Amino acid sequence: MEKKEKLTIVLFSGELDRALACFNIVNTAASMGMEVTVFFTFWGLNVVARPGPRFGGGPIKSMLSLMNRGGAANLPLSRLNMGGIGTFLIKRLMKKEKMPTLEELIRLSKSQGVKFIACTTTCSLMGVTKDLLIPEVDSMAGAATFVEEARDSGISLFI
Amino acid sequence: MEKKEKLTIVLFSGELDRALACFNIVNTAASMGMEVTVFFTFWGLNVVARPGPRFGGGPIKSMLSLMNRGGAANLPLSRLNMGGIGTFLIKRLMKKEKMPTLEELIRLSKSQGVKFIACTTTCSLMGVTKDLLIPEVDSMAGAATFVEEARDSGISLFI
Amino acid sequence: MEKKEKLTIVLFSGELDRALACFNIVNTAASMGMEVTVFFTFWGLNVVARPGPRFGGGPIKSMLSLMNRGGAANLPLSRLNMGGIGTFLIKRLMKKEKMPTLEELIRLSKSQGVKFIACTTTCSLMGVTKDLLIPEVDSMAGAATFVEEARDSGISLFI
Numbered sequence: 001m002e003k004k005e006k007l008t009i010v011l012f013s014g015e016l017d018r019a020l021a022c023f024n025i026v027n028t029a030a031s032m033g034m035e036v037t038v039f040f041t042f043w044g045l046n047v048v049a050r051p052g053p054r055f056g057g058g059p060i061k062s063m064l065s066l067m068n069r070g071g072a073a074n075l076p077l078s079r080l081n082m083g084g085i086g087t088f089l090i091k092r093l094m095k096k097e098k099m100p101t102l103e104e105l106i107r108l109s110k111s112q113g114v115k116f117i118a119c120t121t122t123c124s125l126m127g128v129t130k131d132l133l134i135p136e137v138d139s140m141a142g143a144a145t146f147v148e149e150a151r152d153s154g155i156s157l158f159i
Numbered sequence: 160m161e162k163k164e165k166l167t168i169v170l171f172s173g174e175l176d177r178a179l180a181c182f183n184i185v186n187t188a189a190s191m192g193m194e195v196t197v198f199f200t201f202w203g204l205n206v207v208a209r210p211g212p213r214f215g216g217g218p219i220k221s222m223l224s225l226m227n228r229g230g231a232a233n234l235p236l237s238r239l240n241m242g243g244i245g246t247f248l249i250k251r252l253m254k255k256e257k258m259p260t261l262e263e264l265i266r267l268s269k270s271q272g273v274k275f276i277a278c279t280t281t282c283s284l285m286g287v288t289k290d291l292l293i294p295e296v297d298s299m300a301g302a303a304t305f306v307e308e309a310r311d312s313g314i315s316l317f318i
Numbered sequence: 319m320e321k322k323e324k325l326t327i328v329l330f331s332g333e334l335d336r337a338l339a340c341f342n343i344v345n346t347a348a349s350m351g352m353e354v355t356v357f358f359t360f361w362g363l364n365v366v367a368r369p370g371p372r373f374g375g376g377p378i379k380s381m382l383s384l385m386n387r388g389g390a391a392n393l394p395l396s397r398l399n400m401g402g403i404g405t406f407l408i409k410r411l412m413k414k415e416k417m418p419t420l421e422e423l424i425r426l427s428k429s430q431g432v433k434f435i436a437c438t439t440t441c442s443l444m445g446v447t448k449d450l451l452i453p454e455v456d457s458m459a460g461a462a463t464f465v466e467e468a469r470d471s472g473i474s475l476f477i
Contacts (some may be wrong), residue, residue: 007306010475012339014397017201021171021317024280028302034310042335043397060411067398071238079173080204080226093219097284121342125408125415143346147325150473151352155309157169157317158339158475166465176360180330180476183439187461193469238332238361239385249443252378256443314468315477316328 006035006153010146013159014043015078016087016102022159023105029074029155030112037107037147037153039146040137041119044159045105048116048134053155057127064126072134088150110136117141167311169305172318173202175225175246175261181318182264188314189271195314197268199277199296199303203318204285205229206261207275207292216286223285229291231261234280269295276300282316324471328464331477332361332386333396334405334420340477341423347473348430355471356427357464358455359437362477363444364388365420366434375445382444390420390452395442428454435459444447 011022021040030036040048049070079133094101100108110116116137123129123140128148130140150156170253181197189195199207200233208212208229239245253260269275275296282288289299291307309315326345329340341355350355359367396431398404412419418426428434434455441447441458448458468474 010339010343010426014338014477018171021169021201024302025169025306029306032303032306034306042339042353056416060407060414062402064398064407067404068401080223086223086226089219089223093223093284096217096219099280099284121417125411136380143342144350147343147347147352147473153473155306155312155315156473156475157315158477159171159317177330180328180360183461184328184465188465191462191465194466239382245382246384247383248378252382252443255376255378258439258443313472314465314474316474318330318476 005033005036006149007155007157008037008039008146008149008153009156010039010041010158011044011047012042013078014046016074016075016090017077017079018159019044019047019072019075019102020105022069023102023109025157026109026114027105030109030114036109036112037115037117037149039117039119039149041122043068043123043126045118045133046075047072047102048118048137049128050134052130061127068126072106075102106134110156117145119143119146164192165196165308166314166316167196167198167202167305167308167312168315169198170203171236171318173205174236175234175249176236176238178203178206178231178234178261179264182261182268183275184316185268186271187265189268195268195271196274196276198276198278198308200281201314204226204277204281204287204292205234206231206265207277207296208287209291209293220286227285228236231265234261236312252268265295266294273298276304278302323351324355324467325359325473325475326355326464326471327469327474328357328359328476329362329365330360331396332364332393332395333413335395336477337365337390337393337420338364338423340405341420341427343475344427344432345363345367345423345430348427348432355435355467357407357435357437357438357467361386363436363440363446363451364393365390365424365456366436367446368450379445385442388450390424393420394467424452424454435460435463
């Protein structure tokens with residue numbers, strides 16, 4: 001039954017609502033004593049990117065990095081974003097209800113020992129290097145590492 | 160091997176197509192004798208919301224509830240919605256092919272003993288109380304309940 | 319522990335980025351000796367559809383097939399598609415970085431023995447017959463087949 005003691009999540013999405021759902025599950029599982037790993041891939045890299053555009057690596061990468069701004073504080077909603085108005089309203093509501101922000105949830109998960117892995121394939125595609133990511137990211141690794149972790153996990157989710 | 164007898168789904172999405180996929184899997188698994196739980200969170204709450212806007216809880220919640228109308232009969236498609244035309248066409252096609260509607264799939268799953276849990280965190284964020292949800296919802300609970308269920312499940316999916 | 323030797327994925331999404339994530343995981347798991355099954359449903363059918371519109375089955379199906387063009391080479395991004403510009407840029411970047419295309423990843427997975435199943439319910443809804451799908455698709459089956467496979471799998475994902 002030890003298999004059920006691990007949770008592994010692929011965070012593919014870069015939207016605020018999905019990232020909030022991810023980190024709510026992550027923090028809950030960690031507080032219940034589970035060993036948790038989050039594998040950040042594709043748009044999910046934005047969640048652990050330092051804010052601001054990323055440059056370098058040629059014109060296409062620069063253009064993509066400009067359009068695809070990272071940083072947990074800058075993520076849009078997957079629905080009702082409405083040029084940022086919906087996102088602003090949800091954030092205000094969360095504050096009013098005294099809910100933790102995404103950045104706080106990320107820090108909390110780290111203090112609970114959650115492992116953060118950034119996908120090397122996406123990083124090289126998008127021109128993201130380790131120093132462009134927040135320090136909470138433990139390592140960079142490929143899909144094989146995810147599969148290894150998930151094989152040992154009682155719960156594996158793709159978000 | 161008893162572990163494989165449970166299926167737990169987080170329904171995060173509030174779109175017709177994803178809800179249909181969810182309830183097709185749910186009903187199939189239940190008819191195969193599996194114990195099934197669906198945990199409705201974020202936009203997924205719309206699937207089990209009573210139709211019409213929800214009010215109360217201050218101006219932001221009222222505004223959000225107006226823009227985010229609930230009810231299984233009112234969900235848009237995640238793609239090709241086109242102001243409702245695509246959704247209308249898919250629904251007509253489903254009717255023509257004599258496929259059950261989402262509302263029918265929900266009722267069927269209930270008659271098969273599927274457990275419906277609404278996420279308390281989302282409910283308090285969006286100002287949704289139990290009486291604004293359809294009676295098929297058994298209870299309201301937090302992420303810890305989901306993690307507990309998923310730990311015991313052979314299949315856990317995030318939709 | 320033999321349970322952990324199987325991976326089953328529902329590919330519900332029809333976007334290039336999600337399909338790439340799916341086939342990266344699939345190929346990695348297969349190369350690690352896992353038995354892999356991909357169940358293509360709803361928009362995910364586009365990934366294994368032959369290119370070009372599909373006709374027949376009445377006016378609604380024809381209209382939907384025109385708006386919902388299939389083929390692994392024609393999929394849009396889920397974000398930053400921008401009328402195809404973002405998708406074009408990502409594809410150029412992948413080529414420049416010498417990454418395999420989605421079509422190559424699909425062929426590779428097939429050569430590694432990955433099983434492809436197309437969802438019969440979606441096929442009949444959208445008027446898709448076996449000859450409109452790429453030859454890599456092994457069979458057409460319903461949700462019961464997915465549930466059976468997933469029950470035996472150490473990792474099950476909904477993408």
